[in-house]
Amino acid sequence: MKHPGLIFLCLYCCFSNAEDLKWRDECVGYYQFQLPENIEVAVEHIDGLIHPLKRTQAMGAVQYIPSKITFGLYNNINDNDTTQAQFSNFIYDDHDITISTKNDTPLDIYSFERMLKENIDFKINYLKNITDESNDEFNRATKYIIREYENAFSFYKVNSYSLYIIKNRRVYRFYSNINDIPPTKTQTTNDFLLNNESKVVSLMNRFLPRQLYEVPSEPGFCLPYGFVANDSGHEPRNMVVTYRMKDHPDVTILFQDASFQYPEMLPQTERGGRHNRKLQREGFHKMDVEYHVSALWR
Template identity: 40%
Template sequence: MQLPDGLDVGLYPIEGFTNPEEQPEGNGFFITSRYARNGITFGDKYNRAKADSIQAQFSSLYYGNYELDVSSEEKTPVDFSAYKERVADSINFVIEVARKYEERDLKLLNKPMETKAEFNRKHEYILKDYPNAFVNYDYRGYTVYINSGKRLYHFWGRNAKDSGEKSQTTEMQVRKSEPEVLSLLNRFRPRKLYEVPTEQGFCLPYGFIAGDSGHEPRNIGITYRLQNHPDVTIFFQDLGMKPKAGKEDDLNEKDYVIWLWNWQYQWSAVSKELIKPKWRSIEMDGRKGVGTFVKSVYKDGGLNYGYVAYVQGDRQARNLKPDLLLYVMQDSRQARGNPPMDKDELEKLAEHIVSSIKRR
């Protein structure tokens, strides 16, 4: 995919991990969380109500059995030992909250507390060190924390169901999962934004996993913002797994794009007009799909333009033939003193990106 120069990428602000803002919340009995939530944004701090975060709201990072976090870049090397201590403190706090819930339910509902052995089985954890990484193992799964290139990368493994068996322990999880962890750590490396690796593998923002077959399930949706036109964002999604929610499985190509315009994109507009030709024949990765170019009018008289291109994949084998979705979207309120990108320039930019998309 050929992208213009001068882009920012929607990522997790690294300070939201290493030095989160205190924001205690409780349930009327005790504190249940201590820090502000982190999330994908173009800003230095995540706030879901701010435009910097709203512009990146559709970003998603799922690969194989992992959900991923990729942080922004720190100005100086990350103090990884201090970060590990913060992670351990956070885990211990969650365990403390779980115990307080049990004590509250015993007092208010006369609900028996778990035995000490069973509570420990469910809440024991092991933090194990690896080169430039550590892993938090518990009885149901694990999370990989990687420090590389002044960024943090988190790979959240899928949790197994609680079987209730006493043999389902954290020690067992280490024995079972460590080969998979070592394989990931050996194959992962940081990557510059526009770097195209020579070997086979899978690219994610500022990262690369070597040895990928090309058929792993994934849902990688990345949002970019033009630095000289902060009113314009570019979003590309490679959906190679069954969607958790949405209408991808329920609607045909045209109806799905209509649903996106009606319920997802530029939704605060009072009217939207498909600019002729209303339905455009496009190709991404050599596969035919549909494109739309829309003019949105707002209550205050403001205008925004947006382009959506969509190729529907194989619903029975998305990992082999994924859904591909690209939008180039405008929010003129974000122009920040610069003239908003004009209609023809936005259309030309979108069409160029669409025509450049191919698997390597």
């Protein structure tokens, strides 16, 4: 791993009692560095994933209040805990990653899977009432397949997948929308699964949970509370992690490892942003059903 020394120097100079701070090794992406010991990391609160709050009235196909990366609790308020974490972004190898806080008790993976399935079925039923597609085309575009693994499961759709890994009482979600454009009218979910399941299984087998300040000795990629072992060392990425001093909650530390350089290359989040603006510009009802599904299944 690379070892930037600037972050240590900057933090050391920020505190008059810096000599009393204890420093420990931590890692983000392909970098290893030192941070003060009394640190917390902004991730999504577990309640927003396993016990999401239902809206009083569904907004189209969206029936739950989405969770956010935060230092605080799961709520629908843009408070200081959420504002301080607003630049956090976990992108790795074309995956949009969700990481949760640690649950107080062991997670019931089957109840969690069942809740996600019910939510997807709700969205499909909503889409069915507004689409002009034929039944055959709609069924092709909205079919999904669930694969169950040890401490994990994955939803495969016609052009995307979501891998959920449940370890150390945390939820890790790797969402991959492979194509920036819709699949062909002949591609099926079965085709997509056959072409991508080996990649999903490889990622799952190489993923390891880790504790804060636990830096693996083997080559790989660090994310908050997780590690992907034995990758190429050059994966496309935009890993932006925000830390906060527990004793000085007004002090946040942001570290980014990105594979792009402005202005030559844009990160995936901005490519996705242009895609989302295209959805808004062309109008929901004018888009193919694959666009509906891609937008609503995130």
